[in-house]
Amino acid sequence: MMDGRTALAGRRAGRRAPGRVAEISRNHCKQVWRRPSLRYAARAGQMVISPSHRVNVGWRFRVIRSRPAGTGAEGAGPPRADVDPAKARACWIDRDTVAWQVEPSLRHTLAFSADGGIALRGGELTGDPRLIRLAPGAWSEEQRRQWPHLASFTALTVDPRDAGLVKGALRAQVVAVGRDAGGTLLAATGVQLPGVLDDVYAEAATAWLGPAGRLIPRLAVWAPTARTVELALYAPGSERRRVHRMRRDDRTGVWSVRGRPTWWGREYTFLVTVYSPRHGGIVTNEVTDPYSLAVAPDGVRSRLVDLDAAALKPRGWDRLAKPAAVPQHRASIYELHVRDFSASDATVPAALRGTYAAFRGDGAGMRELRALAADGLTHVHLLPVFDFATVPERAADRSEPACDLAAFPPASERQQECVARTAATDSYNWGYDPLHYTVPEGSYATDPDERTKEFRGMVAALNRAGLRVVMDVVYNHTCSTEVLDPIVPGYYHRLLDDGTVATSTCCAGTAPEHTMMGRLIVDSVVTWATRYKVDGFRFDLMGHHPKAGMLAVRAALDALTLREDGVDGKSIILYGEGWNFGEVACDARFEQATQANLAGTGIGTFTDRLRDAVRGGGPFDADPRVQGFGSGLAGAPNGAPVNGTEEEQRARLAACTELVKVGLTGSLRDYVLPSGRKGCEVDYNGSPAGYTAAPGEAVAYVDAHDNETLFDALAYKLPQWTPMADRVRMQVLSLATVVLAQGTAFVLAGSERLRSKSLDRNSYDSGDWFNRLLWDCSEGNGFGAGLPPRAGNEAAWPYAKPLLEDPGLRPGRAAVEACRAAFGELLRIRTSSPAFALGSADEVRRRLSFPGSAEGLITMHVDTTGLDPRWTSVTVVFNATPYAHVQAMPGLAGRAVSLHPVQQGSGDAVVRGSAADPATGALSVPARTVAVFVAAPETPHPETPHPETPPLRRRP
Numbered sequence: 001m002m003d004g005r006t007a008l009a010g011r012r013a014g015r016r017a018p019g020r021v022a023e024i025s026r027n028h029c030k031q032v033w034r035r036p037s038l039r040y041a042a043r044a045g046q047m048v049i050s051p052s053h054r055v056n057v058g059w060r061f062r063v064i065r066s067r068p069a070g071t072g073a074e075g076a077g078p079p080r081a082d083v084d085p086a087k088a089r090a091c092w093i094d095r096d097t098v099a100w101q102v103e104p105s106l107r108h109t110l111a112f113s114a115d116g117g118i119a120l121r122g123g124e125l126t127g128d129p130r131l132i133r134l135a136p137g138a139w140s141e142e143q144r145r146q147w148p149h150l151a152s153f154t155a156l157t158v159d160p161r162d163a164g165l166v167k168g169a170l171r172a173q174v175v176a177v178g179r180d181a182g183g184t185l186l187a188a189t190g191v192q193l194p195g196v197l198d199d200v201y202a203e204a205a206t207a208w209l210g211p212a213g214r215l216i217p218r219l220a221v222w223a224p225t226a227r228t229v230e231l232a233l234y235a236p237g238s239e240r241r242r243v244h245r246m247r248r249d250d251r252t253g254v255w256s257v258r259g260r261p262t263w264w265g266r267e268y269t270f271l272v273t274v275y276s277p278r279h280g281g282i283v284t285n286e287v288t289d290p291y292s293l294a295v296a297p298d299g300v301r302s303r304l305v306d307l308d309a310a311a312l313k314p315r316g317w318d319r320l321a322k323p324a325a326v327p328q329h330r331a332s333i334y335e336l337h338v339r340d341f342s343a344s345d346a347t348v349p350a351a352l353r354g355t356y357a358a359f360r361g362d363g364a365g366m367r368e369l370r371a372l373a374a375d376g377l378t379h380v381h382l383l384p385v386f387d388f389a390t391v392p393e394r395a396a397d398r399s400e401p402a403c404d405l406a407a408f409p410p411a412s413e414r415q416q417e418c419v420a421r422t423a424a425t426d427s428y429n430w431g432y433d434p435l436h437y438t439v440p441e442g443s444y445a446t447d448p449d450e451r452t453k454e455f456r457g458m459v460a461a462l463n464r465a466g467l468r469v470v471m472d473v474v475y476n477h478t479c480s481t482e483v484l485d486p487i488v489p490g491y492y493h494r495l496l497d498d499g500t501v502a503t504s505t506c507c508a509g510t511a512p513e514h515t516m517m518g519r520l521i522v523d524s525v526v527t528w529a530t531r532y533k534v535d536g537f538r539f540d541l542m543g544h545h546p547k548a549g550m551l552a553v554r555a556a557l558d559a560l561t562l563r564e565d566g567v568d569g570k571s572i573i574l575y576g577e578g579w580n581f582g583e584v585a586c587d588a589r590f591e592q593a594t595q596a597n598l599a600g601t602g603i604g605t606f607t608d609r610l611r612d613a614v615r616g617g618g619p620f621d622a623d624p625r626v627q628g629f630g631s632g633l634a635g636a637p638n639g640a641p642v643n644g645t646e647e648e649q650r651a652r653l654a655a656c657t658e659l660v661k662v663g664l665t666g667s668l669r670d671y672v673l674p675s676g677r678k679g680c681e682v683d684y685n686g687s688p689a690g691y692t693a694a695p696g697e698a699v700a701y702v703d704a705h706d707n708e709t710l711f712d713a714l715a716y717k718l719p720q721w722t723p724m725a726d727r728v729r730m731q732v733l734s735l736a737t738v739v740l741a742q743g744t745a746f747v748l749a750g751s752e753r754l755r756s757k758s759l760d761r762n763s764y765d766s767g768d769w770f771n772r773l774l775w776d777c778s779e780g781n782g783f784g785a786g787l788p789p790r791a792g793n794e795a796a797w798p799y800a801k802p803l804l805e806d807p808g809l810r811p812g813r814a815a816v817e818a819c820r821a822a823f824g825e826l827l828r829i830r831t832s833s834p835a836f837a838l839g840s841a842d843e844v845r846r847r848l849s850f851p852g853s854a855e856g857l858i859t860m861h862v863d864t865t866g867l868d869p870r871w872t873s874v875t876v877v878f879n880a881t882p883y884a885h886v887q888a889m890p891g892l893a894g895r896a897v898s899l900h901p902v903q904q905g906s907g908d909a910v911v912r913g914s915a916a917d918p919a920t921g922a923l924s925v926p927a928r929t930v931a932v933f934v935a936a937p938e939t940p941h942p943e944t945p946h947p948e949t950p951p952l953r954r955r956p
């Protein structure tokens with residue numbers, strides 16, 4: 001997930017050939033290569049359940065009747081290049097205007113046919129269509145602003161005499177036509193409709209949609225282009241169904257039906273009869289409800305439920321007490337996958353492993369989460385838990401690896417071979433393949449029909465553990481075009497110039513810039529916030545959303561109140577992937593929700609800058625041994641030629657050190673570093689390193705679900721002979737750059753215990769085995785579980801094999817426990833003082849400084865005068881070198897400086913060896929150590945605690 005390039009090489013690129021994408025840059029866009037990768041096993045809405053049995057898993061969709069009319073070039077003679085009604089190169093952007101790259105002097109019309117009969121035969125159009133006349137027009141400023149990618153097209157204006165035909169045309173096949181004065185056909189193409197639909201049916205934006213009602217159920221679906229929409233209501237537990245007519249509202253294009261109380265609990269679908277460009281004719285699509293609040297197993301039908309029903313609520317749900325709200329600049333987040341959490345945990349009853357219900361018990365994982373909360377962790381962020389396509393929802397339909405995986409050697413190919421055999425049908429996938437945006441995933445429930453109640457039980461359990469809950473949401477694409485598109489063909493997905501669906505996100509990219517897709521996102525987020533009490537949202541590929549859409553989400557959440565809605569919407573945090581690539585790059589279609597564009601909004605973005613500077617290199621280096629600040633670049637060279645000469649290494653260390661400093665400020669764009677450069681003037685691969693307007697807009701991280709875990713990255717990069725104790729120290733030092741940074745701190749679950757995926761860089765479908773999260777230290781950390789899956793990792797196998805075979809790289813209990821303890825200390829230090837949550841750019845500028853340090857060291861000094869009741873300053877020394885250093889701090893001379901009380905009580909004797917000399921202010925810091933020093937007021941006097949200062953939290 002981690003940057004434009006990561007997104008590509010990571011789980012998203014599907015099986016397509018390499019292509020080019022743009023990467024963010026402030027003033028220009030440069031091109032970088034996309035690399036193909038594998039992520040989605042299930043494509044095109046079909047999933048192989050067994051070799052002989054395929055089921056539809058798309059947003060339920062099948063063509064019932066089809067009357068193909070043969071649209072497309074056919075008949076005698078080669079078609080002219082501009083005559084191809086099967087493409088859609090014209091864009092009808094509002095009721096008056098069509099944009100088309102066409103010779104303006106032609107005579108233009110929109111030809112439309114209610115029965116979809118327009119086709120090309122013998123160089124002429126068939127089908128006796130009706131015509132809307134078009135005249136050459138001019139772009140208005142507003143149109144240019146709204147449609148920048150079309151602004152070079154010819155604007156054609158609908159003849160006012162034909163305005164009355166527009167609504168009829170929108171429910172028909174439409175073809176844009178250009179002829180010369182003699183009537184010869186010179187241009188013809190299909191028409192993209194989203195703009196005109198948003199204009200003509202603008203009132204739909206506030207119409208009620210989806211299931212509603214308490215006693216009498218109502219259902220409504222937006223399908224403005226449909227000829228008819230009917231409701232198919234299924235008999236309980238049966239394939240028998242009754243079809244009910246639905247009434248169309250001509251102002252909104254919404255079709256609705258009032259039901260009977262007996263309908264509650266029943267399964268339903270919509271039968272949408274509509275012109276489908278893809279099928280070239282009128283088809284009837286059976287679809288699930290885009291506003292589904294419940295679905296049958298595997299999402300094959302929607303289910304009519306009232307989420308207020310007692311049967312869907314765990315005990316105490318209505319009175320659930322939330323942990324205290326945490327502002328984004330103080331949040332610390334633990335990224336967790338529902339299966340990883342308990343699938344390998346023997347302390348959880350076998351039937352509950354890998355499920356939502358595992359969070360309700362008292363297994364090792366829950367005990368650990370409570371301990372982390374006590375240390376200061378504030379949020380658990382869950383990888384996709386909305387309904388996705390790639391895991392069969394009934395356990396009986398799944399099959400798991402049949403081998404004794406633990407019996408194979410540590411660098412064997414056998415584990416990954418065995419996992420691959422069942423990957424398409426096992427219980428595991430990250431889940432970035434949305435089916436139903438507003439329904440919990442069913443495979444995580446002990447019974448898919450209990451998903452709502454069990455999901456809520458998980459939220460309640462996490463909240464009761466003192467942790468708020470963030471959902472990873474993936475509104476930027478659907479698992480295929482069989483989701484949403486069959487309801488309003490050509491509307492919900494983003495279309496490229498020729499009318500094909502954009503797939504830069506990996507898959508069928510949605511178009512949140514279209515009104516009703518944008519509204520669906522807002523409505524879905526609000527439903528999760530109010531009906532499931534979710535405390536935060538992480539937007540996948542947020543840069544593919546308009547900034548305006550993200551602000552609409554923020555505004556909708558901000559409007560939620562405890563009194564009216566049961567939740568305090570302002571306490572809900574929002575952050576995401578602000579990468580800049582694909583067909584939307586560089587604001588090509590709208591102002592994107594990218595890193596730099598979101599400055600000032602309070603919406604956070606992941607900072608790939610800090611990640612790369614600490615780990616070294618980037619996620620796609622052909623040679624994974626490139627070193628960084630936290631992986632040996634400072635004084636522990638690994639000897640790999642890829643690191644360059646000693647000169648080059650020193651230059652890169654200086655650059656990485658500067659990037660880490662930018663990260664520590666909360667990636668502020670205007671903070672002036674000791675070098676004299678502002679954050680935004682520091683280079684990161686041609687882009688500004690600093691880009692936020694406030695530290696809460698930065699999400700600092702050194703690892704996440706994408707790419708190798710931090711432990712695995714260090715395994716590649718640290719010299720192979722590095723003792724395990726030193727590996728732990730570099731892991732802790734790397735994590736400290738995140739936990740002690742201004743802004744949101746984000747860690748992958750398990751990094752506090754050296755989690756390894758056996759060097760797997762893309763474990764989206766690597767099964768439970770490679771994704772194991774081991775709470776029992778005696779089981780190790782997952783390193784040496786075999787060569788990682790061939791797909792996506794094979795090129796790195798020559799590097800991986802000798803490492804996986806090396807017993808020196810497999811940590812024992814003491815190493816895991818030491819890392820976990822040190823991480824807890826970092827969290828407790830973070831929450832011990834407002835120094836680490838200054839909140840605003842002004843405060844950071846005023847209080848935070850970087851005194852000069854030796855090469856390989858970063859010293860961060862925070863003046864907490866008047867802010868912290870106990871201390872007047874906090875000084876952190878990150879010593880990334882394998883040598884002890886003395887950091888001169890003349891400003892601390894004569895002050896009551898001491899090691900932070902948490903570190904004075906540390907279980908790590910090395911960190912306890914850090915010392916301050918009060919006479920000179922000199923700070924002695926051992927090798928590979930982060931030491932934190934605090935200065936007490938010179939004349940101690942009683943003070944009242946600052947209201948914003950959280951109490952020092954202690955482990956239970």
Ligand SMILES: [Ca+2]
Nearest residue numbers: 387388389442
């Ligand atoms: Ca599912």
Ligand SMILES: [Ca+2]
Nearest residue numbers: 423424426428
């Ligand atoms: Ca799988």
